[in-house]
Amino acid sequence: MRFSGCNGAAMRRRLLLAFAFALAARAALASTGTYDVREVSPGKLSIRASLPGGALHIVRGMEPFVSNVRANGKAIRQAGNRWMAPSCDPQCLIEWDFDLVAAAAASRDLELARDLGDAIEAPPGTWLLRGDEEPDRVRLHVTAKGGRTFVSGMPRAGDDYLSREFPRDVYSAFGKLDVMKIDSIDVALIRNGHAIDHDRIRRWVAHAKRSIETYYGGFPVEHVLLLVRIGRGRGIDGGTAIGGGGAAIVIAAGDQTPAAGFDSDWQLTHEMTHLTFPSVARQHHWIEEGIATYVEPVAREQAGLYPAREMWAELEEGLPKGLPEPGDRGLDHTHTWGRTYWGGALFCFLADVQIREQTSNRFGLQDALAAIMRSGGTIDREWELEKALTIGDTATGTHVLVNLYRSMANDAYPVDLPALFRRIDGGDGAIRRGIEGPHSY
Secondary structure: OOOHHHHHHHHHHHHHHHHHHHHHHHHHHHHHEEEEEEEEEEOEEEEEEEOOOEEEEOOOOOHHHHHEEEEEEEEEOOEEOEEOOOOOOEEEEEEEEEHHHHHHHHHOOOOOOOOOOOOOOOOOHHHHEEOOOOOOEEEEEEEEEOOOOOOOOOOEOEEEEEEEEOOOOOOEEEEEOOEEHHHHHHHEEEOOOOOOOHHHHHHHHHHHHHHHHHHOOOOOOOOEEEEEEEOOOOOEEEEEEEEOOOOOEEEEEOOOOOHHHHHHOHHHOOOOOOOOOOEEOOHHHHHHHHHHHHHHHHHHHHHHHHHHOHHHHHHHHHHHHHOOOOOOOOOOOOOOOOHHHHHHHHHHHHHHHHHHHHHOOOOOHHHHHHHHOOOOOOOOOOOOOHHHHHHHHHHHHOOHHHHHHHHOOOOOOOOOHHHHHHHHHHOHHHHHHHHHOOOOO
């Protein structure tokens, strides 16, 4: 149907208003921001949203890639890094275009936008306008250009995505993707012209998932995106996990990686371990990396994927790297690689031993971390660290986690590791066997 003259313009205004009211009705509950995104050509987005009037903004630095911003069909002005929409009752129909290709070329950052070859990764927070008060929930409907696919770590809601908060950081991608579903995991392969055995990928993902489920007694989230970039060569590298509106992992794998290379991989289990703990303030990043560093080999050992002797050899070699160096302060203040990864792992090992000693080996760190996860403490939630630690202590009937944190947070905390290993080997070696599992929940 074609429109011309004032009748056509009036009809278009009525259609726009009808669309705005339809979006507003969908957004009525719990302050839901509703966005409809269409990829009109590869990496070029046309977006409609039902939003309150007033100042609108986007992630700082992404303003140059926003164009044609309109409110109820009329262009609105940009004032610095904001667009000033009129007041609307109940909400405005806001429309704009976003150039994801140009954003990725300028950014090259996974947390903003990055060209990964056959796909561009960019969290929704990169390309969605919003007001100063972000909605409690965001519903996102995306239509990719023909032959292309959109994937996201945002939770699914039928054909849409629906997050409990604004999806500022969670990895998402548009592109030519091979997508397979493994239970709650959406695996999206960016092949970039390289062949890869899908069964090998399935087995790799299933092994990591089994390790997590064995250690924690279940999988932490209902939906997670695993974005795998395939390149030339052998090996697995470059894994990162993120929350911020959902749960997602990005990792790279070489097209010549043999089956044994996937079977012996530790990195995917490490990244999946990140899904099991809430996002905490930046100064506590050591607890996030420390848990993943300590739990990963133990979880793989408990799942029957890693020999116990190799697990212990890894810990005995790695844990000394977390000891404080001269001039170091506590874990909240000294953020070197060793203190962040292995210092955090040392906290976990100490906690595991102390919990087992205080409970006659009935409980361990495993019980504390599983309780935190079951209480909703997963990567898509932001918590105060002591909230998580208190939940863990309650599960074990101790105060080990909170007390140990208060001892190690601000001050260097020397540990005699050889003596500690002799301690867990004392008696009948029950503590060592308890860490090895299996464990009941």
